[in-house]
Structure formats: C-alpha cells, structure tokens
Amino acid sequence: MPHRPVVVLAEDDALLCETLAEAIELEGYRVVPCTNGFAALKAFFTEPRVDVLVLDWVLPDILGRDLIRLLHAQRELAELPVVLTTGLDLELPSFEGAVCLLRKPFAPDELSRLLRRLTHPSRLPTNTPPSSDIRVA
Numbered sequence: 001m002p003h004r005p006v007v008v009l010a011e012d013d014a015l016l017c018e019t020l021a022e023a024i025e026l027e028g029y030r031v032v033p034c035t036n037g038f039a040a041l042k043a044f045f046t047e048p049r050v051d052v053l054v055l056d057w058v059l060p061d062i063l064g065r066d067l068i069r070l071l072h073a074q075r076e077l078a079e080l081p082v083v084l085t086t087g088l089d090l091e092l093p094s095f096e097g098a099v100c101l102l103r104k105p106f107a108p109d110e111l112s113r114l115l116r117r118l119t120h121p122s123r124l125p126t127n128t129p130p131s132s133d134i135r136v137a
Contacts, residue, residue: 004030007024007032008034009031010034010054018033024115035060036062054111
C-alpha cells in the first residue's frame with residue numbers, strides 16, 4: 001500500500017475543520033483534525049509521521065506562531081512544512097515560520113494545490129499558476 005501523506009489540521013471552527021478534513025481526505029491524504037493547539041501538539045507525539053501542518057493563526061489556546069516555534073524547536077520537526085491560515089487582515093513577516101499564508105475564505109482546491117506541492121513536488125505540472133489568495137514564502 002502506498003504511503004498516504006499525513007496532514008495535521010488545526011482549526012477551531014468545527015464546521016470548517018470537518019469540511020476541510022473531508023476535502024483533504026478525498027485527495028488521498030490521511031487527516032488528523034484538531035480543534036485546538038494542544039490537540040495538534042499531541043498529534044505530533046502520537047503520529048509516527050506528519051507530512052504537513054495546516055494551522056489556523058488564532059486557536060483558543062495558542063497562537064499559530066507559538067505552536068510553529070514549539071514544533072520547529074524539535075530537531076525532527078525543524079523542517080516541517082506549515083500552511084498558515086487566517087481570516088484576519090494581518091501582515092505577517094515571513095509568515096512566522098510557515099511556508100505560506102492562505103487567507104480565509106479559501107476554496108478547498110487552493111489548499112489541495114498547496115498540499116500537492118508540499119507532499120508530491122515531483123508530480124506537479126510546472127505551469128500551474130498560484131492563486132491570488134495564496135502567498136508563498
């Protein structure tokens with residue numbers, strides 16, 4: 001059985017979390033949905049491998065920036081790709097350690113393109129234009 005990339009999805013809006021998890025799973029990923037930062041942090045200790053973290057900037061128990069710092073401080077997670085999402089109008093210097101910033105509301109296919117780019121870089125067409133809602137570091 002081929003490896004299914006694992007995505008930890010940290011989103012405190014339960015409906016959005018469920019909708020995104022379903023859309024990501026349909027693309028062939030295994031999703032670990034988390035509605036707060038503690039649950040997301042716990043996922044990194046219970047999952048044997050995590051390929052990407054999709055992280056809401058504001059969670060009820062921690063800011064995205066602080067969770068990124070905690071994870072990237074661990075040697076084995078220092079290169080973990082993080083897709084930061086927010087509905088706030090923020091200017092984030094270099095996305096606070098994330099590889100890109102995805103502004104809400106966004107279409108699930110925008111997230112799918114990012115996940116493919118991060119987990120299957122050799123299978124991407126070179127002429128895929130980035131969406132105007134996605135900023136990549």
